[in-house]
Amino acid sequence: RKEVEQDPGPFNVPEGATVAFNCTYSNSASQSFFWYRQDCRKEPKLLMSVYSSGNEDGRFTAQLNRASQYISLLIRDSKLSDSATYLCAVNITSGTYKYIFGTGTRLKVLA
Amino acid sequence: DGGITQSPKYLFRKEGQNVTLSCEQNLNHDAMYWYRQDPGQGLRLIYYSQIVNDFQKGDIAEGYSVSREKKESFPLTVTSAQKNPTAFYLCASSIDHGREQPQHFGDGTRLSIL
Numbered sequence: 001r002k003e004v005e006q007d008p009g010p011f012n013v014p015e016g017a018t019v020a021f022n023c024t025y026s027n028s029a030s031q032s033f034f035w036y037r038q039d040c041r042k043e044p045k046l047l048m049s050v051y052s053s054g055n056e057d058g059r060f061t062a063q064l065n066r067a068s069q070y071i072s073l074l075i076r077d078s079k080l081s082d083s084a085t086y087l088c089a090v091n092i093t094s095g096t097y098k099y100i101f102g103t104g105t106r107l108k109v110l111a
Numbered sequence: 112d113g114g115i116t117q118s119p120k121y122l123f124r125k126e127g128q129n130v131t132l133s134c135e136q137n138l139n140h141d142a143m144y145w146y147r148q149d150p151g152q153g154l155r156l157i158y159y160s161q162i163v164n165d166f167q168k169g170d171i172a173e174g175y176s177v178s179r180e181k182k183e184s185f186p187l188t189v190t191s192a193q194k195n196p197t198a199f200y201l202c203a204s205s206i207d208h209g210r211e212q213p214q215h216f217g218d219g220t221r222l223s224i225l
């Protein structure tokens with residue numbers, strides 16, 4: 001089983017829709033969590049950190065479920081410009097430190 | 112402007128040739144990383160450095176070498192021993208390796224074989 005897993009998609013949604021992605025992790029020693037956005041042929045850019053109590057940044061909401069070992073990203077009122085691949089990253093600190101990326105979920109917002 | 116600068120943006124390599132990819136950061140970050148991304152794939156860690164004059168192998172270090180002589184710079188050499196070097200190479204940095212801080216990326220170098 002991969003340490004960090006994401007549904008590759010694509011998720012095709014109409015403009016204005018609400019869409020949610022999950023990212024599951026297998027190591028319970030995972031300490032911190034992040035969401036990145038990667039546009040085609042570009043570098044990943046940090047979208048937001050994920051805090052234990054959940055956090056929101058405009059139309060984006062990130063949540064952490066430690067019991068079920070997953071994080072989620074919710075995008076409300078999707079825009080065409082939200083079309084991208086969304087990568088999760090998990091920081092594991094047990095013995096040695098590891099920062100592991102998921103392979104990403106592709107989102108296409110359709111007009 | 113603080114950031115991570117990778118150069119060149121595109122690089123072509125002949126068979127049997129070593130090439131070096133540059134990564135410079137002015138964020139005063141201690142930790143730096145090199146990843147490789149193949150089409151439709153995730154990021155794979157090649158090497159990382161926690162501090163100047165120290166570096167560690169990642170998951171796919173074979174055929175690559177690095178140095179960390181200055182805090183700001185972490186160049187990656189793709190040697191002729193790397194048989195499938197065509198990929199998108201990403202350099203990243205973070206404040207500290209081991210703290211719960213995110214990594215930030217340069218804009219990448221695309222390497223292709225002639």
